[in-house]
Amino acid sequence: MKKLAIAAVLISLLTPLTSLAAAQQQDMEHMSVTYRTPLEYAIYQYTTDLLNSFKLQLRADIHLQARMNIQQMYQEQSFTDNTLNADQQETIPVRLTGATTSAE
Known part of the structure; x- marks a missing residue:
């Protein structure tokens, strides 16, 4: 008889908790749908x-502009062989450059 009374008390204690959890879960999901006309869509x-095409064009323009800026900086900072004096035009032996020569 005691076991039956304890079981009945436990069941009555747990029942409100499960119904409370179920009530909270019902309000969690909410979805609204807006219907549009074919013209609006x-x-x-x-x-x-x-x-999207504007973003792609902008990305391509940025890439092109960066490439042009790098090329311009390279041309401003680089020098040609014509501007070198005789001391700077000495050739470096191939064994020091690490370059390989083709087999003949």
Whole structure:
């Protein structure tokens, strides 16, 4: 008889907790749907495509501009063989440069 009473008390204690957890889970998910007309969707799609192409073009322009800037800096900082004096035009032996010669 004691075991039956203890089981009944435990069941009655646990029942409100499980129903409380189930009630909280019901309010967690909420979804709203907005229906658009075909014209509104077409305008949205066109705008999205236009913005994506603009982003791609901007990325390509940035890459091209960076390449042009690097080329310009290289040309400003580099020197040609014509501007070297005789001391600077000495040739470096192949064994010191690490370059390999082709077999003949």
